Every structure is written in structure tokens, then in C-alpha cells.
Amino acid sequence: MKNVLKKCFMLVILMLFFIPLAAFSANVEPVVSTDWLANNISNPKVVIIDIRKAEDYKENHIQNSINIVAKSWITKKKDILNEMISDDDLKDLIGDAGIRQDSVVVIAGTVAAPIDLVSAARVAWTLIYAGVKDVAILNGGVEKWEKKPKAKPFTPKFDKTLLVNKDYVMKNLDKAIIVDVRPADFYSGDKKQTFVERAGHIKNAKNLPWGTLLNEDKTYKSKDEIEKIMAPVIGTDKTKTIIFYCDTGMFATPGWFMAYSLSGYANAKVYDGSAQEWAADPNVPMDK
Amino acid sequence: MGNENSNEKEGAHKDIRKKPSANLEVCGKCHTEIAGNYSKSLHYTVHGFQHSISRRFSKKEETVFKNKVFGSSCKSCHASCGDCHVLSPSVEGISAGLIEGHKFVKKDEAKTCAFCHGGRVYPEFTGEYGGGVDVHYQKGMTCMDCHKKEGLHGDGNMYLTKNETKARPKCKDCHKTGGEAKATVKLAHSKHEGKVSCYGCHSQGEYRNCYNCHMGKGSTSKPGFMLGKDQRHEKTLTTLRLIPIVKDTFLKAGIKMEGFDNVADYKATPVHNIKKRTERTRSCDVCHVEKKDFLTREMLIEKGSKANENLIFDMKALKIK
Numbered sequence: 001m002k003n004v005l006k007k008c009f010m011l012v013i014l015m016l017f018f019i020p021l022a023a024f025s026a027n028v029e030p031v032v033s034t035d036w037l038a039n040n041i042s043n044p045k046v047v048i049i050d051i052r053k054a055e056d057y058k059e060n061h062i063q064n065s066i067n068i069v070a071k072s073w074i075t076k077k078k079d080i081l082n083e084m085i086s087d088d089d090l091k092d093l094i095g096d097a098g099i100r101q102d103s104v105v106v107i108a109g110t111v112a113a114p115i116d117l118v119s120a121a122r123v124a125w126t127l128i129y130a131g132v133k134d135v136a137i138l139n140g141g142v143e144k145w146e147k148k149p150k151a152k153p154f155t156p157k158f159d160k161t162l163l164v165n166k167d168y169v170m171k172n173l174d175k176a177i178i179v180d181v182r183p184a185d186f187y188s189g190d191k192k193q194t195f196v197e198r199a200g201h202i203k204n205a206k207n208l209p210w211g212t213l214l215n216e217d218k219t220y221k222s223k224d225e226i227e228k229i230m231a232p233v234i235g236t237d238k239t240k241t242i243i244f245y246c247d248t249g250m251f252a253t254p255g256w257f258m259a260y261s262l263s264g265y266a267n268a269k270v271y272d273g274s275a276q277e278w279a280a281d282p283n284v285p286m287d288k
Numbered sequence: 289m290g291n292e293n294s295n296e297k298e299g300a301h302k303d304i305r306k307k308p309s310a311n312l313e314v315c316g317k318c319h320t321e322i323a324g325n326y327s328k329s330l331h332y333t334v335h336g337f338q339h340s341i342s343r344r345f346s347k348k349e350e351t352v353f354k355n356k357v358f359g360s361s362c363k364s365c366h367a368s369c370g371d372c373h374v375l376s377p378s379v380e381g382i383s384a385g386l387i388e389g390h391k392f393v394k395k396d397e398a399k400t401c402a403f404c405h406g407g408r409v410y411p412e413f414t415g416e417y418g419g420g421v422d423v424h425y426q427k428g429m430t431c432m433d434c435h436k437k438e439g440l441h442g443d444g445n446m447y448l449t450k451n452e453t454k455a456r457p458k459c460k461d462c463h464k465t466g467g468e469a470k471a472t473v474k475l476a477h478s479k480h481e482g483k484v485s486c487y488g489c490h491s492q493g494e495y496r497n498c499y500n501c502h503m504g505k506g507s508t509s510k511p512g513f514m515l516g517k518d519q520r521h522e523k524t525l526t527t528l529r530l531i532p533i534v535k536d537t538f539l540k541a542g543i544k545m546e547g548f549d550n551v552a553d554y555k556a557t558p559v560h561n562i563k564k565r566t567e568r569t570r571s572c573d574v575c576h577v578e579k580k581d582f583l584t585r586e587m588l589i590e591k592g593s594k595a596n597e598n599l600i601f602d603m604k605a606l607k608i609k
Contacts, residue, residue: 053414054428055398071415072426076493081418089565093426 028104030124032136034145037062037106047099051109051123052116052142062108062145066097070109070119073126082122090130099127104134111141162260164269166277169202169243170284176241177234178202181210181255182275186247189288193247196275202245203285208233210246210254226258238265245271245278309370319369322441326369329442330450334366339448344533346546356541367404376403401431407509408496408529413560417511419493422562451520459486476569485526485556488515492563497530499589501537515575516583516599518556525601529557532589549594554583576606 029036040046041064048065050057057067072093077083085093099105105127109120120137127135138145169178180201185191187207189200201207212229215221221229234242242265244252249272260268271278278284290304309315312332316323330336338358342350373392376384376399384403387393393400402410408417413431415421424434432440438455447453465481468474480489494511501507514528532553535545568574575582582603588596 053398054425054430055396057428058430067428069415069421069426071421075420076418085420086565089563092564 027134028106028136030136031139032106033139037108037138037145040104043104045102045104046106047097047103048106048108048138049097049123050142051107051119056110060146062142065108068093068097070116070123073119073123084126084129090126094127094130094132099132101131101133103132104136105132106136106138108138108145109141111143117141161267162256162269164243164271166271166273166281166284169245169271169278172241172243173202173204173285176243178205178243178245178271179208179234179252179255180205180275181208181244181246181252183209183211192279193275196247196279198279198286200279200286200288201275202278203287205245205287206233208255210251213254213258220258223262227263230259230263234259234265238263239267240265241267241269243269243271245274247275249274307368307370309374310368312369315369323369325438325442325444327442328444328446329440330447330453331367331440331442333446334362335446336449337362340551341533343551344545344547345543349538349543349546352541352543353538357538357543372400372403395432397430397432409560412495415561417494417496417561419495419511419561420563422560423564424562483523483525485518485524487527487557487559487562488525489568490562490564490566491527491559492561492566495527495529495557495559495561498532499530501532501534513581514554514583514587515581515601516554517601519552519595519599520556522598524556525603526556527559528554528583528599529559530589531555532592534591551593552595552599553589553592554596554599572606575603579603 032040037046037048041048041062046064048062050061050065050067051070051073052067053069054067057065061067073085074082075085075089084090107120107123107127109123110116120141124135124137169176172178180187182201183191184207186193187201187205187209192199208230213221213226220226234240242259244256244259246252249270252270252274256268256270259265279286291299291302294300294302312323312327326332338354341362342353345353370392373387373394374390375386384399387396387399410431411417412419413422413425415425434457436455436457439453439457443453443455445454450456463486465477466474468477476489491513494513496509497512497514499508499510512530514530515525516528518524518526530553535548538545567580574580583600585597585600
């Protein structure tokens, strides 16, 4: 009998707890997890409001979230702190955020200090006051979302054929296609970097300035366009050994990346030492 | 500089140069243009403060001030490159420390600007002072969205005050009048243009004012809101901030301030708590009938400058046709 009474009591408590939820929140739990948000982040009905300071939001924020700092939702009236903002300001604030009556609003704040933590609830209350029914608080705040993955041991599988040295280049001067990706006047020897000992290019190298792979807006050109640019320089034989270099091995990589990853030149390599190392050795040949 | 082989603080810091960037030539080796401009900027020279205070001095007193006070007092607060990009500048002997370890940071507005402007401007702007968030911050804008690099580093010209600088942001740089959607708003703007500053209507509440000078006794800072004339443009009504100074502030240096009354203690201030709607934009009566928040003779601080009286604005009632 005692157990039956206990169960009835629990049932009543549970009903009391859920009846208001059923009335006010039809489409979302009042507290959502980071997993829930990750699964619903692209739902166009979901509006994520980041209530942290603007600088913190600018530094890093949840994808698709918008920033309305917590202090925007409250005001001081005469000497009374933290009062509801006026109806017209609230109407603008919610409307400017793109929130509609059928939006699912998730409030993401910081949980660093108690006042930060309660600010999320305060904003939720304000939105529900304004008639937005589906309002949720992100459990654990942005900190939980931002929690970095734990470090895991990584076992590399080095492909040492991608990285070649001066000896390799020397041995393959007549066999490989050597590509100088620097601008034409550096290739020709009219200009050189101060840290490069001799002007000119590695003997037999061909010139393919890396900038020619890009559009004016700094995006990469299409695969077709890039292959048309590369073909006259590196040919169409995808098995051929191709060595990219520049002054220090940095600018060689866009050319290599496009050849190897985009166009499937399986034996494309980078000479890491590039002109800085090559030109410093008086025993290796250079052309002008 | 210092001893990198020492594991002890004392040893590691031995012979260290505390402010290497105080010599602008150090940073100027690479950042030539910026350092050149900065050497003439108001942030570096603090000429604005010097110019403002010097109007209270006779010619003779001005020379004494330059020789005895300015270098050791006002100028000691000037910001070197590292003061903004590595550590906080020491204000009144207090430094908030490094921004991000010993690293140079390009900018970290929450810290970089607030280190010096955190007493009133930054907390007003972000709503931490209790008056609500500035509408620009609410929209996600931070300091440098309005205050450009030229305003901070200077543009290579010497200016006496920030009001002369070309890079200083103005409301109208972004908000043009005349194209307002609502007729009432359009009318309000056209009627007040040239007579009331934008802040006069769109500042939303209290901001920090200082009572009693730092050099005097009982210095306090209190919230307030005051509307009065701009001393530089006496026909313009604007928000005023109280920045008082007492007559004996520089007595130790032998300066009596013979021109004490030339400068008002209430300064026209670009308050950083702008809002689209305020009680003054909502009702004409707040100014024209209630004359709410206007500076009055009764409010003036005791023993203040006589110039304060010129800032009192007698608001006329509206003539309704």
C-alpha cells in the first residue's frame, strides 16, 4: 500500500512538472545538450543566440549563431537595475535577430560566473514573455560546446617520396620535370630574394608561377583551368616525376597540391630546400 | 636583456629593459610609417590634455607647467607601442599586467582599449555601467569598428585636441539624415540639426561623472546625465560630463591657474551609450516641458569655474501652431 501511494505521489509530481512544459514548449526541451544542438544546427527553424560579450563572440562562436549580448535584454529604470526593456525595443531586438513565432531559439551563454549562467535564463524568460514559445538553454554553455577533443596518440604514415632534397634533385636533373613556381622575373634571374645567393633557376627547370592557379579573388581556378595551365609545363603523363620548388619551399606547395591532389600526378614532389639551398651551393648548376 | 639561463625570477630579470618600445625607433625599424605617425599622435604626445589644461594658465604658468609638471605627470601616462600591444599601460601607478603572456597581440579590444578607457567609456558601451548596452555594441560592433587605425596611431599630423583629428568618427559618417522612413523622426532630425548633438537625444541614460578633482580631497565618481551647452559650440545642446579641477591642483608647482575660469568643468562628451529610442526621442515634453536632466545653476559644483554658468541652456517651450 505504501508503495502504491508513493507511486501515485511521484506520478502527480511528474504530471505537475510536465503539464506546463506541454502547454508552453511543444518542439524543444527547455534545456538542450550540445549533442542536440550539433544535430539540429542546420535546421532553419533553429536560431542560436550567443549572449556573451561581442569580443568573445568575434573570437569564436557556434556556427550559425548570432550575437545579442545579455545586457541588451535588460535595462536600468531610474534606480532599479535589470528591468525589462520597453516593448518596442524588445520587438526590434527579437525581429532583428530573425526570430519568428515558430522559431526554436537556443540561448548559448557562458557559464563562467553565476551571473553569466543566470543571464541565459533571463533571456529565455524575456523571449517567452514576448510570445516565443520554443526557447531552450544550451546546457553547459559555450564552454561545453567549445570543449576541445582530448589529445590522442597519432601514428604517422610518412610518405617520404613527397619530400626531396638537393641530392635527389641533382640526380634527377635530366629525368624529372622540375617546376619553378616563382614569378617569371625571379625565374629569369632579373630579380632575386636577398637570402638567395645566386639569381636564376635550377638547370632545366620550367616556370609555372603559382599565382596563375588563382582567380583575382584569391580562389583557386577550376580543375579544367588548372590542368590547361599545367599541361604545357608538366605534361599529361600522371606517372612522371615532377619536382616543385620556389625560394624556401612555401610557395611550391600550392602547385604541388593542385598537381598531386587535384589532378592526380602521383609522383609530384616538393624540394623543401628550394632556391635558398640550391643557389648557396656553387657546385650545382643554375640557368639564367 | 635579462638572463635566459637563470631559473630564478631575480636572475632572469637582471638588467632587463622594462619598456623597450618606449623608444619608438625599436618598433619603427619594421613599422616605419606607423611609428612615425604615432610619434605625433595624441595617444603618444598627450597634447590634448596639455592643450585643455593650459587654457587655465597664464603664459608664465604655462611654461612652468611644461617644465615642472607635464613631463613627470601627464606625459608619464603616454602609451608606448608595447603598452597597447603587450601589456597594459600603467595608469596612476597601476598596471593590469600582460595581455597574453609576453606575446605581442595585434589587438584585443576587450583588453587593449579598456585598459585605459575602462573607467567610463568601455563599461558604458558594453552596458556594464547599468545604463544599458550601446546600440552599436548590441549590433556586435567593437571599438575599432568606428575608431580607425589612423585615429589611434595618428595620421602623421600634430593635433592639439581630438576634436581636430580627421579620423575621428562622426555619427553622420554612417547615419545620414533626410531619408528617415517615419515622418515624425524626419521632422525631429530636421528641427534639431545643428542645435542638438546626436548624443543629446540618443544617449540613453546615466554615465560616469567625477566629483572633486583627483588632486583634491574626497574624489568620487557618480552616475548622472546632464544636458547643457557645448563650450566649443555654444549654440549646441549636448551631453556634458563633469571633469572638475580644483584651483590648488598645481599649487605645489607654483601654478595658481590665473585663467582658471576660462575653461568649464562640464565638458561636451561623446557618450558611449547610444540608443535608437530614449525617453527624449519618445516625448518632446521631456525636454521642452519637464526640462528633465538639464544642467541648472543649482546643480553647479561649488568653487567650480565661472565658465560653467555659460553652459546652462534655457530650453524654450514648443510653439504648437
